[in-house]
Amino acid sequence: MLKSESDCVVIGHNYFSFILSLFFLKSKRSVLIIDDERVKYGENWHKNIGEIERNFLQLLGLEYEIDALKEIQSVLTPSPYYVYLNNRMILLGQSAFQNIKELMRKIPECFSCKCHDLFQSQNEKEFNRAAEIFFYNISENSFRLKRTQNFDESVIDRSMDNLLRTIFNDFLLNYYSQNQESKLLARQLLFALQGKFQSLFSDSYSKTEIKYLLTQALSPRYILDENVLNQKMQDAFTEKNGVIKNTTIQYWQFYQKKLTSILLSSYEGVIHPNQTYFVGNFHSGLPFSLEKKYRVFTDLILQVRYPEDIFQNFESLKILYNPSERLGSDYPMWESEFVSPRKANVRYLYPLQP
Numbered sequence: 227m228l229k230s231e232s233d234c235v236v237i238g239h240n241y242f243s244f245i246l247s248l249f250f251l252k253s254k255r256s257v258l259i260i261d262d263e264r265v266k267y268g269e270n271w272h273k274n275i276g277e278i279e280r281n282f283l284q285l286l287g288l289e290y291e292i293d294a295l296k297e298i299q300s301v302l303t304p305s306p307y308y309v310y311l312n313n314r315m316i317l318l319g320q321s322a323f324q325n326i327k328e329l330m331r332k333i334p335e336c337f338s339c340k341c342h343d344l345f346q347s348q349n350e351k352e353f354n355r356a357a358e359i360f361f362y363n364i365s366e367n368s369f370r371l372k373r374t375q376n377f378d379e380s381v382i383d384r385s386m387d388n389l390l391r392t393i394f395n396d397f398l399l400n401y402y403s404q405n406q407e408s409k410l411l412a413r414q415l416l417f418a419l420q421g422k423f424q425s426l427f428s429d430s431y432s433k434t435e436i437k438y439l440l441t442q443a444l445s446p447r448y449i450l451d452e453n454v455l456n457q458k459m460q461d462a463f464t465e466k467n468g469v470i471k472n473t474t475i476q477y478w479q480f481y482q483k484k485l486t487s488i489l490l491s492s493y494e495g496v497i498h499p500n501q502t503y504f505v506g507n508f509h510s511g512l513p514f515s516l517e518k519k520y521r522v523f524t525d526l527i528l529q530v531r532y533p534e535d536i537f538q539n540f541e542s543l544k545i546l547y548n549p550s551e552r553l554g555s556d557y558p559m560w561e562s563e564f565v566s567p568r569k570a571n572v573r574y575l576y577p578l579q580p
Contacts, residue, residue, distance in 0.1 A: 228494040238505035244459035259470040265506040276445035281365035294458035302448035308545040319447035322357030335408040341396040379434040418548040535567035
């Protein structure tokens with residue numbers, strides 16, 4: 227039988243909710259996690275991580291003694307992907323050296339001849355090592371920030387060496403130049419990277435966002451096995467006397483804009499949380515919604531099957547399509563995931579209607 231009162235109720239079942247809950251348990255608060263299907267993340271960005279996120283999760287594991295996060299590499303699988311800009315197919319998600327080399331080869335208009343020559347003179351192993359230090363420094367500097375709002379371009383700038391600074395500044399100069407061809411290519415790339423790595427995107431970019439997106443394009447990419455990680459996190463959570471229920475919330479009671487009680491469908495009675503945290507996106511079926519400051523997109527996934535092995539050369543890869551004529555439209559991009567030689571999933575983005 228559940229206790230009728232809980233210091234913290236966390237609604238949502240994912241590794242973020244477990245991280246938050248383990249933090250509360252460490253500070254001697256009672257925690258109940260409710261795995262309600264109506265509060266969950268989609269299938270894209272939180273499982274698609276790079277070196278910065280990997281390092282950050284490891285730092286969390288060390289700081290709060292969470293073994294599953296210390297060993298995060300064991301649940302990661304390399305995940306290269308293509309970005310298709312009109313007739314240019316750019317393979318990213320590999321090593322930092324290969325990613326920059328591919329960008330300079332496929333969209334040379336976005337970099338100067340001097341920058342090309344400087345990069346060509348670099349040793350691949352030394353460049354990748356410098357990039358690893360760069361990613362780690364961003365993770366560590368971000369980890370020490372008191373608030374996420376304090377993240378700005380200085381966090382990135384003070385983490386990079388002279389060569390990376392030259393590459394980033396060169397791209398920025400071309401983005402802000404009067405050359406329409408290089409500007410359009412840069413905008414296309416940034417817009418595609420937003421769709422890949424962010425839950426919000428637009429067709430205007432601050433310097434901080436441009437540098438952040440370039441950093442993500444530079445990074446190797448991984449797919450996280452969330453089922454395995456969640457099980458490890460859940461074991462740690464229950465060992466520390468945390469409670470988890472797989473159910474839905476049948477009734478919500480608010481008083482003065484605060485959630486004061488909830489009734490679970492699993493007949494455990496009314497729960498009175500002192501604090502409530504939602505970790506995930508709100509889906510249909512909830513009796514309330516959040517105010518949204520930005521235009522919200524969702525997706526439609528179509529499954530394509532063929533009787534022959536026509537996808538063999540692309541198996542396990544993803545291709546993100548972002549035609550220039552669709553920039554700023556209601557259907558700006560789509561992504562194909564080739565899950566087998568005969569099967570592909572196609573994900574279309576479209577805006578939610580108010």
